[in-house]
Amino acid sequence: MTENNSSAPKPTGRGRRASSAQDRAEVRSIDELDRAIIRILQKNGRTNNTDIAKELDVTETTIRKRIAQLLEDDMINVVAVPTPKAVGSSTSAIIGISVALQSIHRVSDQLRKCPEVRYVGMSAGRYDIMIEVFASDQEHLLEFVTDCLGSMDGITDVETSVILKVAKFSYEWEII
Structure with a gap:
């Protein structure tokens, strides 16, 4: 038997959940490694994961996962902005x-x-x-x-x- 939880967020077309007041209240905090990654990407959004990992003395896998999580959580956007x-x-x-x-x-x-x-x-x-x-x-x-x-x-x-x-x-x- 399955439970019908009508208050659960509904998935949206892009793998993201529909937002609610509860979702907005549950904003993930970022740690110092996330901040360092963001600082590097702010200076050059094209910096590759390997270079970021070397600069921060962590593995490339760690950087890849952190950037993916920051993107998924809507904490960052990586885009080209034309002048x-x-x-x-x-x-x-x-x-x-x-x-x-x-x-x-x-x-x-x-x-x-x-x-x-x-x-x-x-x-x-x-x-x-x-x-x-x-x-x-x-x-x-x-x-x-x-x-x-x-x-x-x-x-x-x-x-x-x-x-x-x-x-x-x-x-x-x-x-x-």
Whole structure:
């Protein structure tokens, strides 16, 4: 006889469990070896497991298993991030958006689908949503603001800050 535990997380299509409040509360802590691996990968995501193992004085198998576990637990992502220049975007902007609060999730979902939008964050403070946008030029940015944002129901105000020069662009931060 099998038990039917309806509160158990359901598998998803990629071998991951559907998240729940309990899953979010059970965040795995990372140890010093995990932190060291992450630091190395932050500097060069293409560093191979053998080189990481030599630097940290552990076996390649240990590194391979640790990286696999960090990936499975959603503690890291290893990706190639093209620069705006690589994709033909020479203009970037940070845009603060005020919305009718009952529309915040719907507007955020619509913004996530826009190819110009690279970051969407729901925020507390002056704006309800903050986005980062990359455009090919100022005309493209103008079209995005007027046509795309201007046509979304629920948006009540928009403030666009054009980035004149990027002084620092980094994915590195201290792992605590």
